[in-house]
Amino acid sequence: MSQHNSALSASFSQFLQGAKDSQVIIFTYLPVSFAFGVSATQFGFSPWEALFLSCTMYAGASQFLVVALLASGSSIWMAALTVIALDIRHVLYGPALYNLIQDRLNLKKTALWSWGMTDEVFASGMIQLSQRRQQWTESWMLGLSLFSWLSWSLGSLLGGLFANQITHLPLFMQAALDFLLPALFLSFLLAAFEKKHTLVVVVTFISAALACYWINLSAAIFLGILSGIAAGLFEYYVLKAKHKNREVA
Template structure:
């Protein structure tokens, strides 16, 4: 009995830690969920699409993008390829995410499904010795609850407003503008921003009707080329030069 009580106390402690992990994330997730709910209603889509997207997809930027694409009757193939391209980064998250700390079965399957950017940033930085299945799954469940709850609040707000909020569809654009500005504060990301700008220009010239999809493809190709060029330059550096701090700094800024 004493062991069982100790185990229950340990589980409750881990659940509390998971809820604590999610608080800082929830401050940022909930307002975006509200924006999703408002955008769904103002786009003329059924209100239940907000919680359906939040439960079925659970990827903030993609959900906001999907609302705009669904409202514009975008072809299904374009939607599928765009979602794949935007969320492809999650494939690489699995290489370093401490998924082994989550109990196999349904908990681990959910943890993989809910491996959003915020969950990855939260748990990949913590020592694995401090992680448990209960803590990680609780934290991820709470993060999704913030998102779903925010979306429902946004739906209620939008349906209570006498008139639509003009320009609210710009919310997704504003989100990515802020993310871009935050990324280019360091010189290291300036080349990526320039490549993105070049990709958009090429896309509008080559495929104006499918500019978003074309820009994603061009940008991916340019990033792959940049990576190959950087690796080839690093391989051409001699071992003595590679040890030089100036050379290391130059490669880092590349």
């Protein structure tokens, strides 16, 4: 019994640590989700509908696109397919984390924290696994993802409730709300960056930039993802294989 209580205590402590580590995400999610609540209200949605979208959809920046599409008369199926296309990258997040996880996973916990796998939560998990592997646990991941999700939902509700007050903010603060989310993810990307990732980052950036200039932003997202995957596969199966063959020779 004492061992069981000790395990529960350790798990709860790790959960609290995950909640604590989510603060950097929370402080950015709150203003961005607040902006979403304001945007949803301006498109005709109620504050509670904005909350419902954030609780069930939880797609970050894609939620802004969804409310705009629905408000413009697009069908719910078109909105759903658009979001799936924009967020298809999330399919890769699970396998990427799984390759670094050494512990045996608990199916119930995994189902819960994987629901909250946003870009920022994924980046935090990757940093923890790559730099502080011994401190990563599912309880930590659960605390991180749960409190990030709660902050996003809360911010959406508050934005919807106080949408009429947003016009009283200075213009520079209104403009800053739109940049907080990409700025947060960029900070995580820079924190996780290592020299061995240079090829993948450079190829992805160039491909996305060219696609954005010559085609459009949606194409830039898709081509950036595909080129990054291709660069990673090339580096792993071709460049590393040649390096190993030279060492053997």
